[in-house]
Amino acid sequence: MSDDVRIILEAVPRAGLTAERLRQAVAEHPGVLAELDVADPAELLVPYAAALGHDPGDDAPFRACVFDPVGNRSVELRGTLDRPERAEVRPSAFTPQPGSGELTAAAAILRADPGFPAGDDIVVYRPMPPLADLENPDGTTVRRPTLGVYTPGDPTGVRHRIVAVDIMGRGVDWTPAGVNVRMHHDCEDSVPVGVDALADHGGPDQVRVRVVRGETELWNLLVVRPRASAPQNPGVGSGVELRDVRYRGRLLLRQAHVPILNVEYEEGTTFRDDVSAETRFSATGRDPVGWGWRLCDGPPRTILERPHTDAGNFQGVALHHDGERLRIVSELQAGWYRYASDWRLGDDGVVQPRFGFAATANPMTCQVHRHHAYWRFDFDIGGAAGDVVEQLDEGPISPDPVPIVRETSRRRRSGRFWRVRDGSSGRGYQIHSGPFDGTADAYGVSDLWFLRHHPAELDDGNPGPRDRAALDRFVNGESIHGANVVVWYAGHYFHDQAHPQPHQGELIGPDLIPI
Missing domain, CATH: 2.70.98.20 (Copper amine oxidase, catalytic domain)
Structure with a gap:
């Protein structure tokens, strides 16, 4: 860094609703729990709800999706920061990506499965697609994060397997529909880090930077x-x-x-x-x-x-x-x-x-x-x-x-x-x-x-x-x-x-x- 240039960083809080405040609003809202058919708001995945617009004030608008991982359904809330419990509730097709905690739980279930391969060089990683949900006969769906199993020493030459994990049912589908699950190709040469290695250690969401x-x-x-x-x-x-x-x-x-x-x-x-x-x-x-x-x-x-x-x-x-x-x-x-x-x-x-x-x-x-x-x-x-x-x-x-x-x-x-x-x-x-x-x-x-x-x-x-x-x-x-x-x-x-x-x-x- 040049001696006469200073880079100054200062943590700055974001404008919006914390997850705790939005969860409180969900508990007080007459329509959210009824729409999702959930009795306890603690069961829901509730995000931080960022304020929208330029220079947002205390009454700025927000949009946020509340997700039920058991029912695998979302609703979208559209309201204002000052009265989130009065937000409009709309059905939503949005499905959040699996987070690190969810993937760590899925990896533990996978490793305990009898079909998990033996070997010290096995890596459990994030593959594509991130989800392979299963539709039930009644039209409901089961949320199933996917995991990649990297087996470079497999004697059959199958180096990648992609599986789907039902965390609620604690089951592993080794052949999820619509996913190419047995793959001999090994494109690129950087061995992926495992899902357990990517924990979020906190820190500010945003900072002010001055040069x-x-x-x-x-x-x-x-x-x-x-x-x-x-x-x-x-x-x-x-x-x-x-x-x-x-x-x-x-x-x-x-x-x-x-x-x-x-x-x-x-x-x-x-x-x-x-x-x-x-x-x-x-x-x-x-x-x-x-x-x-x-x-x-x-x-x-x-x-x-x-x-x-x-x-x-x-x-x-x-x-x-x-x-x-x-x-x-x-x-x-x-x-x-x-x-x-x-x-x-x-x-x-x-x-x-x-x-x-x-x-x-x-x-x-x-x-x-x-x-x-x-x-x-x-x-x-x-x-x-x-x-x-x-x-x-x-x-x-x-x-x-x-x-x-x-x-x-x-x-x-x-x-x-x-x-x-x-x-x-x-x-x-x-x-x-x-x-x-x-x-x-x-x-x-x-x-x-x-x-x-x-x-x-x-x-x-x-x-x-x-x-x-x-x-x-x-x-x-x-x-x-x-x-x-x-x-x-x-x-x-x-x-x-x-x-x-x-x-x-x-x-x-x-x-x-x-x-």
């Missing part, structure tokens, strides 16, 4: 760690999330994150990936605000920089300044996938959102597939309203900027870029595509969306089909000229392990350049 050079404050922002990133319940998080981003005292972004991450294989399998599950990587330094936040002495290294190991000494968000820019990074897991959620904030005001793709030993990723990451940038250039969006094309004779005045989507092409600026001051940011960001295919849908801000449009709700991004449903002709503008930016990463591309292993993402 100060001499007497000048360059950056001031809130950083939310993946486990608490929006949206969740409903939603699957968004990696490292930035909020209230200010450069040299001026507001740039109210919120920036990756709420949608999916993958499609050429043979047809698709997944919508969890973007909130933190995993280990290498980061050396000190923890000034507690566990999960590390101010590094040298560059942190994820699985992309350490390609043959899934181990590490840290889990959370690492920060490092190299003398020219601040890097904010975490490593995520979704089954056998490993992702680098990475932000670079330059001392010159340039913002480089980055996302990287890797995997541990698994039976699938050597098949051709494409990852699609969708950043959401809630621009507030100097304030929440009055922003203007323009499209520009580079060339020997550059035409005048073309204003985009209605909600729309756009495809990338060479030489094209966009800018969002404040209509009064002219200040703003250009959006330049990264060299490896690709162009959308039919599954990727598009490359950019320009939308009017709405508090509840934090993701697409994952309505399908096949986990495909459904952002087009927000394009309804609203005016965005002089409004509060949200830009969605998609990066598309092609992975063919047999024929790697020149950019294989690189991070993707745009450059946001100050005007």
Whole structure:
């Protein structure tokens, strides 16, 4: 870290309802327990309910899904922070991802099963898909987290098995329907860490980060760690999330994150990936605000920089300044996938959102597939309203900027870029595509969306089909000229392990350049 640059971290509480307060509201609500047919609210999984909107007050709105693991059903509550017991109750198809405690319990049941293989090299890990629920004849379903069993020394050559565990019934299904359960392929070479190795040790959900050079404050922002990133319940998080981003005292972004991450294989399998599950990587330094936040002495290294190991000494968000820019990074897991959620904030005001793709030993990723990451940038250039969006094309004779005045989507092409600026001051940011960001295919849908801000449009709700991004449903002709503008930016990463591309292993993402 440069001697004349200081990185200052301060833990900041989130705006919203604690799980304890929401559980109390559920107990007092006349409709929630009746809808779920549950007598005791202590049996329910109740999340933290984050406040929605800009600068939320005590009466800010919230959305949260309450889940009954026995009945395998959810309801969604929509209300306000000051009166959660009066929230509207709606049926919900949302199913939360298995948490570390649930997976640890499932692993104990699996290891006690007579069919569990013998050997010291067996690893029980998180596979894909994360759930293999079983439908009963009466239409009810049984929640069954999946577990991968890695057996590198199996004499038959079967290195991966994926099983489903009924925690309530304490049973193991070694051949769950719809899951390829006996797999000889062993793509990648990083042995996955077991589910028992990923305990959450607490620490703040978010911190305020200040970058100060001499007497000048360059950056001031809130950083939310993946486990608490929006949206969740409903939603699957968004990696490292930035909020209230200010450069040299001026507001740039109210919120920036990756709420949608999916993958499609050429043979047809698709997944919508969890973007909130933190995993280990290498980061050396000190923890000034507690566990999960590390101010590094040298560059942190994820699985992309350490390609043959899934181990590490840290889990959370690492920060490092190299003398020219601040890097904010975490490593995520979704089954056998490993992702680098990475932000670079330059001392010159340039913002480089980055996302990287890797995997541990698994039976699938050597098949051709494409990852699609969708950043959401809630621009507030100097304030929440009055922003203007323009499209520009580079060339020997550059035409005048073309204003985009209605909600729309756009495809990338060479030489094209966009800018969002404040209509009064002219200040703003250009959006330049990264060299490896690709162009959308039919599954990727598009490359950019320009939308009017709405508090509840934090993701697409994952309505399908096949986990495909459904952002087009927000394009309804609203005016965005002089409004509060949200830009969605998609990066598309092609992975063919047999024929790697020149950019294989690189991070993707745009450059946001100050005007």
